[in-house]
Amino acid sequence: MSGNPLEQFLVKPLIPLKMGGYDITFTNSSLFMVLTTAAALCFQYAAVRGDKVIPSRIQSLFEMTYDFIGSMVKDNLGVEGKKYFPFIFSLFLFVLFGNLWGxxxxxxxxxxxxxxxxxxxxxxxxTVTIIGLVKHGFKFFRLFFPEGVPWAIAPILIPIEIIAYCFRPITLAIRLFANMMAGHMVLKLFGGFTVAMGFLGFWAPFTFLIFFTAFEIFVALLQAYVFTILTCIYLHDSLHLH
Structure with missing residues (x-):
């Protein structure tokens, strides 16, 4: 096994594929996206298959997750948010299982x-932009210039609001990517230290590795939550404007 902590992030081709001149090779990244989708579906199927009065552990876990996301949607979007629950719940499970695979x-x-x-x-x-445009039409652009704000500051406020809005997907992406990449690099480094120290000296890095592994699992859960709650906040802005 290589000691390079960046090697774990290499995208490797598994099944070479080309279509219409485009390279659509099935990679290890593609494989784990498929596995993540399958894991999320299996989790839901296993939870609702029995539908027991006294729930099993997996049913209890699913119900807790379902209620947690349901409360998040209700708190941020109100009753109107019910129609968007499937999208938000699916997004949460996909990010969560994707994080935990690591x-x-x-x-x-x-x-x-x-x-x-x-x-x-x-x-x-x-998605949230289309929802906002469909619901409000041209009034959606009030998001960039709220009612009651003096027109004198429009030349300053509108560009700032537009830039901040367009940067939402960038900041959302960087937050998740940076946390997952940094955490796995640290795990790889301390895993290498543990092996390199040998039998007599491995205890210190190994102990830290155990605690950091638990912390990284917490980060995986937290980042799935953060990604989902920010999605709810962005959707709330599109539905209710300012």
Whole structure:
């Protein structure tokens, strides 16, 4: 195993594919996206299959997750947010399982790649913008110049608001990508220290590695939550404007 902490982020081709002159090779990143989708579907299927009065552990976990995201949607979007719950819940599970895959040895954390997190953020950005335009029409652009604000500051406020709005997918993508990449690099480094120190000296880095692994699992959960709550906030802005 290489000691290079960046090697774990390499995208490797698994099945070479070309279509219409475009390279659509199936990679390790593609594989773990498929596995993440399958894991999320299996999690939901296993939870609702029995529908027992006394829930199993996986059913209890699913119900807790469902209620948690449901409360988040209700608190941020109100009753109107129910129609958007499937999208937000699916997004949360995809990011969560994508983050957690990285804690499995020899797996691949696709959420540590900026292109993936930016694609997810762009989907959120385009979706909430379309929703806002459909609901409000041209009044949606009041988002950049709220009612009651003096017209004298319009030349300053409007460009600032537009830039801040357009930067939303960038900041959303960087936040998730940077946290996942940094955490996995530290895990790789201390894993290498543990092996390099040998039997007599490995205890200090190994102890830290255990605690940092637990912390990284917490970060994986936290970043899925942060990504989802920011999606709710952006959707709230599009639905209710200022």
């Amino acid at each position: 804690m499995v040895p020899y797996s691949f954390t696709f959420t540590s790649h900026i292109i993936v997190t930016f694609a997810l953020s762009l989907i959120v950005f385009i």
